[in-house]
Amino acid sequence: MSDQSIPEARTPEETHGPPGGADSHDPTDTTAREGISRRRLLGTAGATGLVLGAAGGAAGYAAAPTSAATPLTTLGSEQVMFHGKHQPGITTPVQSRGHLVAFDLAAGAGRKEATALLRRWSDTARRLMAGEPARDRDTSVARDAGPSSLTVTFGFGHSFFGRTGLEGQRPVSLDPLPDFSSDHLDKKRSNGDLWVQIGADDALVAFHALRAIQQDAGSAARVRWQMNGFNRAPGATAHPMTTRNLMGQVDGTRNPKPADADFDQRIFVPEKNPESPEDPHAPGTNEEYQNGPAWMANGSYAVIRRIRMLLDDWEKLPTRAQEDVIGRRKSDGAPLSGGTETTEMDLEKTGKDGNLIVPINAHARITRPDQNGGAAMVRRPFSYHDGFDADGVPDAGLLFICWQADPLRGFVPVQRKLDRGDALSQFIRHEASGLFAVPGGAAEGEYVGQRLLEG
């Protein structure tokens, strides 16, 4: 039951209330992974395709020095399936390490080279996600580790289609994002022909995958930009809770959940035209879906924003003022209107002074789907820290990654609203951006993007 009391009495640290228990099962909740494995063991595989690798993922290395009798820890043995309806790394609980890397096809490389590359990448991703070595001359960086929840996810940028002569297959949803007035974007660290997202709960496993993917690119593609991120390690907290970002906020509470009735509709491109679901062969529906071309069925669109946090300014704010910026308590992520992390926020509630308790420009008020024509997305970010500028300012923030069936019904309307200024805007700066079409998962024997490249 929600606590409807007005949070007027602040703690000595000027917080909006005491810490409380949190119970969240969303992609940013690193501890949710444990629950999913348990469900899998009970025979109800979750949407994540996560399995518990009981035998240990290092078994694929020919001369692994470990004894078969020594089981891997739970963390090391967690395996996410490569093959499936959707690509891994979208609904998979967010891992503690992340690498984002964009490639441009090399001069002279076209559809043929791209096809061979996606074949190589898919093969490598499948092997590495199973805890096996990469195809040839493995670097041994991940030799002693299990799969450690490794996921490798592939996407296509707007420019890919021109480079490969596939303009006719380019989804309208991949049209460039609008310019936002508050953007400070570095074009060299934005967009790209191809995008790969790597996540794992072990830093060596994640790096190993990154290096293998880069080596696979060979002469077909070169790295355009690369970013490294992190989240809290699974098991670091005493009880399951949503992760925190570098501003110290509980971040990810209100993510749509795979169990929500409209989750698939909001996050994934439908397989059939929703207007004639009974007849996928009706004229105009079997090739071109409402959300784009047929090859994107079961896919999703990823928006990436490298958002620097102006931490020197943020950390000067008293905790109470920080809480007003978001509209939630810093201690436990509960709405300022009362209750626990998962209590519904009461947007109308006023304090004794007659003012709204959740400020009118609070980030969590402004971003709600019901304030944005139903716009919704799964946020699955990594924090980043790339050192300090010469003047000591931290180059740190959020590699904001959000997933939706259509960016025009997800990221764009919400960012348009935020661009007009919410309370958080003065503490962040968008420095790089990307939009990628992430096709559905590869079936056994297929590679990612096959329906596009061979369609």
Ligand SMILES: C=CC1=C(C)c2cc3[nH]c(cc4nc(cc5[nH]c(cc1n2)c(C)c5CCC(=O)O)C(CCC(=O)O)=C4C)c(C)c3C=C
């Ligand atoms: C355009 C989309 C969004 C950007 C960009 C964004 C940046 C951003 N957000 C935080 C911290 C929090 N965001 C929270 C909620 C929230 N944010 C967005 C969208 C963007 N955020 C949405 C859709 C929501 C959920 C709204 C809802 O459904 O109620 C929260 C509250 C806790 C939570 O629900 O996760 C925090 C905290 C930062 C730090 C940031 C940029 C650096």
Ligand SMILES: [Fe+2]
């Ligand atoms: Fe947000």
